Amino acid sequence: MKVSVIVPTYNSSSTLHRTIASLKAQTLEGCEFIFIDDFSSDNTVEIAKSLIEDDARFTIVSQPHRTDPFQARQRGISLAKGEYIMFLDADDEFIPTACEKAYNIAKEQAVDIFCFGSTVIPAKGTSELELRHTQKHLDSFENFTGKIEGQNAVRSFYFKHNRFGTSICLWKKIFRRTVLHEAVKDIIPTAPLRYGRDLFQLILTMLHTSSLYVDNSIKLHKYHLGAGGTQQGSGSLALTNFERMLTTKNSFICLINYFDNHNYDSSIAKRAIKHSKHSYLNTCSGNFWYLKDNELLEGFNKLFSTWGEEIYTTPFFYSPTNLLRFKNYVVAKLEQNNPLRPKLSKRLYVLFLSIPFYKSKLYFKLLFKR
Secondary structure, eight states: OOEEEEEEEESTTHHHHHHHHHHTTTOOSSSEEEEOOOOOSSSSHHHHHHHHHEEEEEEEEOOSSSSOHHHHHHHHHHHHOSSEEOOOOOTTTEETTHHHHHHHHHHHHOOSSSEEEEEEEOOOTOOOOHHHHHHHHHHHHHOEEEEEEHHHHHHHBBBSSBBBBOOOOGGGGEEEEHHHHHHTOOOOSOOOOOSSSSHHHHHHHHHOOEEEOOOOOOOEEEEEETTTOOOOTTTOOHHHHHHTTTTTTHHHHHHHHHHHHHHOOOOHHHHHHHHHHHHHOOOOOOOHHTBBBBGGGHHHEEEEHGGGGGGGGGGGGOOOOHHHHHHHHHHHHHHHOOSSOOOOHHHHHHHTTTSOOTTSHHHHHHHHHH
């Protein structure tokens, strides 16, 4: 078996058709496609079976209870027989030659990991600005093209001083199966890793990798913007979903515990912990601004209780757009809850909020009493 593609699913019935169609179209002989369903509450498994029909390349495995995408992938890795493994989300797709090209390049370069590119497919209503921004975000991670050999060289490349050397997306890579298996074989999360798990798994994998090749110009993956909750606008995020995003802290704690229990170079451990913390903080703090106005206060309290004052270190809190929305929210709150407030005092307060304290905690301490 050459390539195993692992697809975790959970309530994915609305997007499975394109994912399965792209896998059925793969040109490489010697592929298997392993779907790990994480105890879906809809008809995901039934739809998958109807779409797969009698294609022997497909296997569907149902988890006996709800776990998380990380453990679903672990299950898939344990079942995979391919020399190399690729991951695909149940709302995205590969181009028909993806497995063939990824496998051939990995073999030609004799590497543990080959990092390729992705093309963003916009959803209906996606602005041109958002499309360009997302594509630039995916492409900007891979500002290096070439091969790196040696475990220390790979670690130094990936765990750079300022950021990670390649994107944290698992679906933009093909991995040697033995490396993946070794990286996650003894990991038993103490809490579900439903958010932040890609970064956690990739860090562990890079610690066990001896060679990688990067060429982002070879675009083998299609990323559907707007599917699976990836497209948001201001005021579009439900508080319950935001609370789930805050569980990225579980992945961060799991990473710290991993380094505490394994002997790695201290400088690499420090960089990995620093960069992952920065990434998780940015994710949580950035998504905070997608909450509805009437849920900002409760959302902020939950964010603060999860990460503490470290949230003030992320630039997402100090962008002009976010601060303008914050100011408008404060003014609206004053008008709604303080109708008897002296006009002069209110005007001074509004004037104060117009001052661009982009690196100040005062805005948030005033509103949220923190």
